[in-house]
Amino acid sequence: MRVECPECLQPAVISKRNKISNHTSDLYCSCKNAECGHNFVSTLSFKHTLSPSRRTTQLLVFEYLKSIPQADLDSLLEKLSKCR
Numbered sequence: 394m395r396v397e398c399p400e401c402l403q404p405a406v407i408s409k410r411n412k413i414s415n416h417t418s419d420l421y422c423s424c425k426n427a428e429c430g431h432n433f434v435s436t437l438s439f440k441h442t443l444s445p446s447r448r449t450t451q452l453l454v455f456e457y458l459k460s461i462p463q464a465d466l467d468s469l470l471e472k473l474s475k476c477r
């Protein structure tokens with residue numbers, strides 16, 4: 394991951410990451426430009442999903458299937474077996 398110094402717009406290095414939550418971290422950064430030397434903290438955060446995790450999809454399907462009455466589930470499984 395590349396971080397840019399907000400002062401001189403040159404590359405900076407991340408020296409430490411402080412996890413704030415599962416979706417947010419503070420990144421402690423140092424500018425690599427010797428004439429600048431800016432040390433700063435940037436925030437890295439999750440914004441939105443482009444493609445859902447397979448784990449999430451499988452969990453949703455599992456939870457949904459658990460809620461279906463057994464007779465309907467049996468019927469659904471029978472239909473699925475004929476599709477494959």
Ligand SMILES: [Zn+2]
Nearest residue numbers: 398401424429
């Ligand atoms: Zn800089």
